[in-house]
Amino acid sequence: MSIFVRNVKNRNIYFFIKGADNVLIKKCHEKYKTFIYEESDHLSNIGLRVLVHGCLNVEEQFFHNFSALYNKNKDVKGQLENILEYVEKNIKVLAITGVEDKLQEGVGKTIEMLYNSGIKVWVLTGDKIETAICICKNANIKKKKHNIYIFRHENIKSTSNLIREFNSILHNIESYVLFFDNIIIQNCIKYIPNAFVDFAANARAVVCCRCSPIEKKEIAILIKTIKKKKILCIGDGGNDVAMIQSADIGIGVLGKEGKQVVHDSDIIVSKFKNIKKLILYYGNNTFLQTSSLCSFLIHRGFILTYLQFIYSYIFFSIPVSIFQGWLQIGYTTYYTTAPFLSLLLDIKIKKNLIYLYPEIYKNKKHKRKLDLKSFFIIVWISIFQGTVVMLGALKLFNDNYNNLINISFSSLIVLEIMNIHLEVESWHPLMISANICSFIVYIFSMFILRNYFDIMQIMSVMFWYKVILIVIFAWLPFFIIKKVKNIITPSQFFKLA
Known part of the structure; x- marks a missing residue:
């Protein structure tokens, strides 16, 4: 999310931006990257959702050039990202915040009941793996008796290596909660969708991290297409709309962001625990x-x-x-x-x-x-x-x-x-x-x-x-x-x- 602001006293123009650390780290100045890595890891490890806030001083002529380019191409499909790249670079980091995404009452008990009733649970989140692990522990998705297996793109250089990783835990996969980072998810969707879904569907739970709204939708469609099963998608914000619309049944949970999913869900519940x-x-x-x-x-x-x-x-x-x-x-x-x-x-x-x-x-x-x-x-x-x-x-x-x-x-x-x-x-x-x-x-x-x-x-x-x-x-x-x-x-x- 970004915005241009003009100081009414000195007429200077500032460009403010906030977003996930993995996105902003690519746009900020080199000298801030180490700081972002260290602080975001620290906040994620204690279960907080990380946001990076940045700023950029903008010259008057630069702003007019950007404004003209934006107005000319804003309705052209696929051009908006390219236009934003024109200004979103060498950002000065102002702050890194950790936001507690507190679970609603009864979430853990509800998810445990869904497990016992034979329903497979996949978590598609925009959070980092470390944050997702903390949330899964609090939500009864991962218990003490379950193992965690993390698939990071830094450790897996090719799809053949990924397949070998799959086979290494296949014999005992029911006891694992699987965590995938965004790059691995993209490669799975693109190159080995069938192997990915068939493997992951046997696990205790699957957690896909740093997912964009489009990727959430693609994963939902992938499961429905490959497993030939009815799927139910649950979401509480605008990022979940595409996923909910692609499901056989979409449930919107009312909350701070819940109004965005009201018109796109088949069913609306006031609290997550009502799903049971x-x-x-x-x-x-x-x-x-x-x-x-x-x-x-x-x-x-x-x-x-x-x-x-x-x-x-x-x-x-x-x-x-x-x-x-x-x-x-x-x-x-x-x-x-x-x-x-x-x-x-x-x-x-x-x-x-x-x-x-x-x-x-x-x-x-x-x-x-x-x-x-x-x-x-x-x-x-x-x-x-x-x-x-x-x-x-x-x-x-x-x-x-x-x-x-x-x-x-x-x-x-x-x-x-x-x-x-x-x-x-x-x-x-x-x-x-x-x-x-x-x-x-x-x-x-x-x-x-x-x-x-x-x-x-x-x-x-x-x-x-x-x-x-x-x-x-x-x-x-x-x-x-x-x-x-x-x-x-x-x-x-x-x-x-």
């Missing part, structure tokens, strides 16, 4: 809730299709819908939508449980809740329940076509409401209310839709006896199977609970 709740608690439960919704939706559609198939087969393939008009509409809207959506209130895994055992997320991450096996189970349940509903209604309809429709449709609605019990792990008061209200809406509609329902029939005890009997035979076997399965082969979080 977002991923482990909401992520787990949303995954399971969505799976339950899809299962119910598939079943709801397939059982209706199967009932239509049986109906058409029994009545000589007549092209007539079994449930017509308002019954067809009501089945997918008024009567079953509230129970269906109430599944979103089902908390499958409690917050304290997932925080205590974040490994649950790791196990769930590799399993598909709705795979081909699950689909065929849903189809089989639909066929069984559809058969019971249709054959039960045919057996009990007493040679009256309206009785057949009334019994089968009422059994179907009650059965769909009861099927919610097969998906729910923990009941919420609104879920119970949704089921009861849906049933009340159905009863109320019976008295309105008199073209479809025989009022005398539905008010009889025998009618509801038949409906309940069909529902019990169609639903109870699967309820028993669920309970027995939870006893014999309980799920992981069921055992932990």
Whole structure:
């Protein structure tokens, strides 16, 4: 960052600049370089972020020449850096400051939970290696049992030497936290991207130091492309915007610089520690809730299709819908939508449980809740329940076509409401209310839709006896199977609970 300032008293022009020590050391006068090296190393070793502040006296004519050149080329892509080089040289060093980049509360605990849940962590920072090491220790990225391996360009002169360094620790890489300086990162991206990502991805953690915004973006894209994995990028400042935009999911953390990432992030959190709740608690439960919704939706559609198939087969393939008009509409809207959506209130895994055992997320991450096996189970349940509903209604309809429709449709609605019990792990008061209200809406509609329902029939005890009997035979076997399965082969979080 730099600025021109004019002294209003003597009209002298000064050029002030500040930046990272590795950048400013190339622009300052030779006599200051030793001072910068010594002081920046000292400040970095105690975990401070180093900034160098410099100044340059500028002649009037020089300033006008620069101003004209700047105004002419400032909109030309790639020219701004060349123009700044015109003035950013032989800088006089005014001061070197060490800024404490204090971690937010709960960062270490959150990162440890992410590790235990099977999420790989890469740190892309603009800090020096020494500063990054201190931060990683404070953030639980590097613990006492872990080794540090530093890749510096001064010690590695070629990519072949770098590959040999990789191979030397490959057998025990899981115990290492790897630190790469900027030059090594640039060479890895340019010459050996696949070898770099495949090697580093097996480490405890990877820390890329002195990264520019463009390099952060390139590394994120590299991991996503080579490993074929979904990546989540987290940042809190303008330097992280490009990286966040390149990720599958970008999270912006509000802070002193957080407003710069608000408009470019998919998700905004007020504090870093909220990420554990977002991923482990909401992520787990949303995954399971969505799976339950899809299962119910598939079943709801397939059982209706199967009932239509049986109906058409029994009545000589007549092209007539079994449930017509308002019954067809009501089945997918008024009567079953509230129970269906109430599944979103089902908390499958409690917050304290997932925080205590974040490994649950790791196990769930590799399993598909709705795979081909699950689909065929849903189809089989639909066929069984559809058969019971249709054959039960045919057996009990007493040679009256309206009785057949009334019994089968009422059994179907009650059965769909009861099927919610097969998906729910923990009941919420609104879920119970949704089921009861849906049933009340159905009863109320019976008295309105008199073209479809025989009022005398539905008010009889025998009618509801038949409906309940069909529902019990169609639903109870699967309820028993669920309970027995939870006893014999309980799920992981069921055992932990």
